[in-house]
Structure formats: C-alpha cells, structure tokens
Amino acid sequence: MEKRITLKIAKIVDETRDIKTFTFNHSLGAKPGQFIMLTDFEGGEKPFSISDCSKNEFSITVKRIGDFTTRLFQKCVGDYVSIRGAYGSSFFVSNKKVLLVGGGYAVPTFNFLAKVLLETGADITLINGACTRAEHVFDNSFKNLNINVINTTDDGTLGEAGTAVEIAQKIIAQGKFDFVYASGPELMMKALQNVIGDLEYEFLFERYMKCAVGICGSCTMDPSGIRLCVEGPVLSKRKVEKLTEFGKYHRDASGKRIKF
Numbered sequence: 001m002e003k004r005i006t007l008k009i010a011k012i013v014d015e016t017r018d019i020k021t022f023t024f025n026h027s028l029g030a031k032p033g034q035f036i037m038l039t040d041f042e043g044g045e046k047p048f049s050i051s052d053c054s055k056n057e058f059s060i061t062v063k064r065i066g067d068f069t070t071r072l073f074q075k076c077v078g079d080y081v082s083i084r085g086a087y088g089s090s091f092f093v094s095n096k097k098v099l100l101v102g103g104g105y106a107v108p109t110f111n112f113l114a115k116v117l118l119e120t121g122a123d124i125t126l127i128n129g130a131c132t133r134a135e136h137v138f139d140n141s142f143k144n145l146n147i148n149v150i151n152t153t154d155d156g157t158l159g160e161a162g163t164a165v166e167i168a169q170k171i172i173a174q175g176k177f178d179f180v181y182a183s184g185p186e187l188m189m190k191a192l193q194n195v196i197g198d199l200e201y202e203f204l205f206e207r208y209m210k211c212a213v214g215i216c217g218s219c220t221m222d223p224s225g226i227r228l229c230v231e232g233p234v235l236s237k238r239k240v241e242k243l244t245e246f247g248k249y250h251r252d253a254s255g256k257r258i259k260f
C-alpha cells in the first residue's frame with residue numbers, strides 16, 4: 001500500500017451549491033482517470049477522481065452526497081486531510097479526433113484529461129452535461145482550454161436542451177470521431193454505449209471501494225470479478241463489453257446488490 005500523507009487544503013472553490021473543488025499543494029504525479037483515497041480523520045475513507053494535476057498541485061471536485069462529503073464541505077482552507085494514491089488505471093491518450101461525454105460531478109476529471117490530450121495535439125470535443133444549470137460545472141475551466149465545448153442540460157436551462165447522450169448521438173452521426181471517453185452516471189454511460197456504434201471507447205466507472213489496492217474485493221464487477229480499483233476505474237471497450245452488471249446493479253458497503 002502506498003504511503004499515506006497528510007495535506008493542508010490550499011484552496012476551495014464553490015462550483016455549485018453541492019459541488020466544491022479542493023486543491024492541495026503536493027506533487028501527486030497522477031494520470032487522468034486515476035483517483036485518490038481521502039480521509040478527514042473522523043471516520044471513513046472515500047475515493048475521488050483527480051480533476052487537475054500539475055507539477056506542484058492537484059485538485060479533486062466533490063459532490064455533497066452523504067455524511068462523509070457533508071463533513072468535507074465544512075472544511076476550510078488550512079484544514080488538514082489525509083490521502084493515499086493516486087490509484088487505478090488511467091485514460092488512453094489519443095492524439096486524434098476525440099469526443100468526451102461527461103455528466104454531473106464526474107465531468108471535472110475531463111479537465112485533467114483534456115489538458116493531457118491537448119499536449120499530444122488531439123482534436124477535442126467535449127459534451128458537458130448536467131440535469132440543470134445549477135448543477136453544471138467547470139464551464140470556465142473548459143472555455144480557458146480552448147476546446148470545442150457543447151453544454152447541455154436536461155431541462156434546457158443552459159446550453160442545448162437534452163441529455164448528454166442525445167447530443168452525443170447527433171454529433172457521432174455527423175462527425176468522424178476516432179475515440180470516445182465517458183465519465184458520468186452509469187446509466188448515462190450505458191445509454192451512450194447503445195448509440196456509440198463501432199467507435200473505440202473508454203468509460204470511467206465508480207463502485208464502492210474500501211482498500212483501493214485490490215485486496216478486499218469490495219469493488220469487483222461481474223462476471224469476471226475484475227477489481228475496479230486496480231484494473232479500473234477506467235475500462236476499455238473490450239472490458240466493458242464483458243461486464244454483465246453494467247447499468248444493472250452495484251454493491252453497497254456490505255456487498256449487497258443495489259439496482260440502478
């Protein structure tokens with residue numbers, strides 16, 4: 001297991017009422033798609049994707065959901081948390097014409113990915129989807145990257161009206177993409193898989209995680225028992241196609257199956 005380190009929160013940005021970005025001055029050396037395990041010393045340890053990573057700092061972007069993330073939201077700049085990682089697989093870095101399809105709090109990981117893809121000269125189109133304007137994130141960050149961004153909201157309060165997948169279906173039919181990346185709710189990725197045709201893709205999955213180093217088995221996916229914390233969280237098309245639980249169920253802390 002990698003060494004645990006204690007870090008001071010260097011910066012906090014309120015992205016929406018329920019989403020905040022926490023930045024730390026630390027050289028993490030992560031790759032896009034990887035995650036860290038974070039604890040606040042008060043019980044529990046949770047996985048979070050890396051939304052930005054440079055030589056001397058990195059960020060995570062967190063949605064307030066339950067007890068743990070509610071406690072995290074009470075932290076201030078200068079407070080301490082403890083992390084380990086970065087863990088897991090990372091996104092393939094294409095230098096071609098790529099489509100990034102993101103939804104909700106899972107979109108910010110594409111900020112980090114897009115920066116790395118730009119370095120290789122990739123031609124990037126990003127669909128940044130959310131249910132509604134108040135939940136839409138990272139608009140300015142993506143504008144600053146100078147990539148082709150299509151904002152969507154299910155209710156039409158920002159950008160195009162419709163789901164990220166509906167927009168993806170339209171532009172996949174029009175344009176020639178070489179590779180598709182997705183990060184978002186699992187049902188969004190399942191719907192995307194149904195409209196993606198023959199294109200190569202990688203999806204970022206979330207499952208309940210405890211050890212994050214492949215020992216406890218909490219994050220395995222049927223039928224092969226692939227460990228999402230080691231072989232994932234980014235899975236290739238070949239691996240995704242073999243999953244029988246994709247879009248159907250996940251497991252809680254006790255291992256009980258929960259339907260989506």
Ligand SMILES: Cc1cc2nc3c(=O)[nH]c(=O)nc-3n(C[C@H](O)[C@H](O)[C@H](O)COP(=O)(O)OP(=O)(O)OC[C@H]3O[C@@H](n4cnc5c(N)ncnc54)[C@H](O)[C@@H]3O)c2cc1C
Pocket residue numbers: 035045046047048049050060061062063064065066067068069070105106205206207208209210233251252
């Ligand atoms: C690889 C990976 C990357 C993630 N990246 C982000 C991110 O960038 N931003 C973000 O806001 N959230 C991310 N999550 C989800 C985040 O870990 C959970 O939302 C968080 O643990 C919720 O904790 P809670 O106590 O506030 O809520 P809880 O009340 O404990 O749970 C709320 C929901 O989160 C799920 N959950 C709880 N604990 C875990 C866990 N340890 N692993 C996976 N799911 C869990 C539960 O199944 C439940 O559906 C990621 C999860 C994984 C596996």
Ligand code: FES
Pocket residue numbers: 208209210211212213214215216217218219220227228229230
């Ligand atoms: S979280 Fe323990 S094996 Fe993945």
